[in-house]
Amino acid sequence: LAKTTQPISMDSYEGQEVNITCSHNNIATNDYITWYQQFPSQGPRFIIQGYKTKVTNEVASLFIPADRKSSTLSLPRVSLSDTAVYYCLVGDQAGTALIFGKGTTLSVSS
């Protein structure tokens, strides 16, 4: 499974756009990129998944360059409630277990 590297922490203010970049240099052809969000005392929650180019849903956008060696999760106009840990995961659709790293702790202030 491809290893991922992402910043340990990020700080932002309400209303700003936040971009969290994840590096996955050894991503395989069959691998997808998935992001999960975790609030304190809760289990992780699926945010978005993509294979290439750009994916957008009601919560976030995921940008994946052509070489797929990195990806960027973009959260538009964050609020205090977006304070959480964000995990970048890489794996193929045939796998089962999710492999989490330490994630990025995002702190949003007013």
Place this chain on the structure above:
Amino acid sequence: GAGVSQSPRYKVAKRGQDVALRCDPISGHVSLFWYQQALGQGPEFLTYFQNEAQLDKSGLPSDRFFAERPEGSVSTLKIQRTQQEDSAVYLCASSLVPRNEQFFGPGTRLTVL
């Protein structure tokens, strides 16, 4: 509909005691996963069920850990002779099919004294 539920939410055990943690997955979800999350770390895979079959238990840290899902729905994670290093949050997740979006429960926080 209801999400994944886990019970108890908190469990305190004395070292050497046996504990049983329960997971009720989303109805109809074929796949069920258990993860262990230490403080400040990401969740780590323990074991995986497809229906009642335990297809992967490679993440179980020792033979003191045992999981079952006898009827393909509710699952129980049992830890025998608990040790202090077992203290963690135990998360259960389910998905409709393997490798699809996994839905996590709130976890059970186990503290071993």
